[in-house]
Amino acid sequence: MKRSRSALLAPAIFGGFDGATSVIGVLLTLTGHATQILPAAVGLAVAGGVGMAAGQWLSDDSDAGLREAAVIGAATAGGTILPALPYAWLHGTAAIDCSAAVLLTIGAVITAVRARDRSVSRAVAETYGVLLAVCAAVAVCTIATGAAG
Secondary structure: OOOOOHHHHHHHHHHHHHHHHHHHHHHHHOHHHHHHHHHHHHHHHHHHHHHHHHHHHHHOOOOOHHHHHHHHHHHHHHHHHHHHHHHHOOOHHHHHHHHHHHHHHHHHHHHHHHOOOOOHHHHHHHHHHHHHHHHHHHHHHHHHOOOOO
16 A cells, blocks of 8 residues: 555654654763764764664565655654754854754654644643653763763
C-alpha cells in the first residue's frame, strides 16, 4: 500500500525531535569547548540518521518501510545538525542564541503539526516541556560528570 505524504509526518516528527533532543546533549556538554560542537554534531547526525533509518527499515516489514526509513533518517540528521550549524560561523553568545532559536523553531514546527489533533496549548506544553526536561537532564548529567566547562 502506498503511503501518503501525511503518513510520513510521524516519522519526520519522530526523527526531527530525536535529532534535536540528542544534539542538546552535545550543545550543553561542549559549551566550554565550542570548536568541538559542530564536529561532534556532524558525527552524531550521521550516526543518528543512519541508525534511525536502519532501525525503522529493520522494524518495518511492509514495502513502504524504505520510504519511511529515509524520512526518519533525514529528519534525525537535520534535527541534529541544524542547531549546531551556527557554531560554524558564530562564536560565544551569538552562537548560543542562534542555536537556541533553531531549537525553538524546530519545536514550533513540531508543535504546529501536533496542534492539528489537539489544542495548541497542549501541543506547546508537550513539545516544549520535553525540550526543557531534556535540557535539565543533560545539565544535571553534565554537572555531575564534571563535563561542564
